[in-house]
Amino acid sequence: MELMLEQMPVVIRSLNVGFLQTLRLFAVTLLGAVPLGLIIAFGSMSRFRPLSYATKIIVWIIRGTPLMIQLLIIYYFPGLVLKNPIWGGGEAGRFLAASFSFIFNYACYFSEIYRGGIQSVPAGQEEAGLVLGMTRSQIFFRVTLLQMIKRIVPPMSNEIITLVKDTSLARIIALQEIIWAGQAFMKGSQGISGAIWPLFFTAVYYLIFSGLLTVLLGRLEKKLDYFR
């Protein structure tokens, strides 16, 4: 117990650094995947058949294979097979590769949620906009979008909270996120070894952060309660 208290400052500092990386990956993924998902959703709803088939096949592949494999392939393939390590070395390179994989993977999941959201807005809304002389983009941004957002908040909350925990998968390419930081004390790092309790602490970080997100997303849901 005494030892633990002694080691605490070192561990917390290390976990904080790791958690910062977790947060960065989370934020970048969200910022990239939210708009990219919309583009993919439009692709799969396109009336131009080749585009919609191609998009659906990509979504199938991305959703049908583990994110972990995608991370490994995206990170190692360019360097090992193409002899062109486009991601660059070090932590920065790993972060870039992880961001790319996560954005693409999550955009595919988001796109299906968006598609469901858009298609659940009654056709009458678009028709009403059309007969009022609105353009299709005006109808999307001024009429459909908010109704879609309202409908997708609950499923999106689910995905976003899953994303918080999925960021730990990036550990497979040795991205130094919080699990990596916690696990280091099992193997031995900064004079501490064989300690498993730092890993329990990582869980607390996740819990607090996902709790915070749950509250925020709940507020958003309430905010959109003013219409039906």
Place this chain on the structure above:
Amino acid sequence: MAILEVEHICKSFEKTEVLKDISFSLEEGQVLSIIGSSGSGKTTLLRCLNFLERPDRGVIRVCGETLYDSENPTSMQDFEIRKKRLHFGLVFQSFNLFPQYTALENVMLAKELLAKEQPDFKARKKEIHEEIRILAEELLRQMGLSDRMNNYPHQLSGGQCQRVAIARALALKPDILCFDEPTSALDPELTGEVLRVMKELADQKTTMIIVTHEMAFARDVASHVIFMDDGCILEQGTPKQVFEHSHEERTRQFLSRFTQG
């Protein structure tokens, strides 16, 4: 001159012929009622006029201007169609109000978006917004909704929603206002308040096309009645001609429940 001329409109969905060679015309200030059983093509006809469906054949002219001609593909481009739609207003059976906007915002939205295309919009932004707000408030007052302007659609009754929808359509000052069974989703009490508003519009000489199952309303308010059956206009004329002196057995059969009752 007729404000609306419709010639030889045909429309099929897959293999089903929904409209078979529909022709009619309408004078300014007249009210045309289209009656007939469900599935006779009434709604499809209205949707063709509003360019929600594209007729396979036929011509649509408003005030002498050809809006649609199946022989002339340039009359079907998206941009063109958007402008042409503005000749018509459409009130839906299910209202289709925008739920995230208040009654007032529902009436203002389309007009404000159109105003953005005016060349002097940037300079007169505030003024234009103000003008549109005044117009929208006036229309809602006319519909008897002065105390409901800032309510959201889910806070309104069906009859109130439909009156907002009528104000919304009127805000763009269409040449011809179309109604697609505007009271079919309402109970009898609410139906009354909507029909009353429509009657007022008729008295003000608003040109209207009304698809309806309200036979008494069609008889009393319409200047012209069309009876449709199986995609054809079976009979047309003044309400008196159609309701009291129908030539066709099918018309009499359709109207029997109403005329006897």
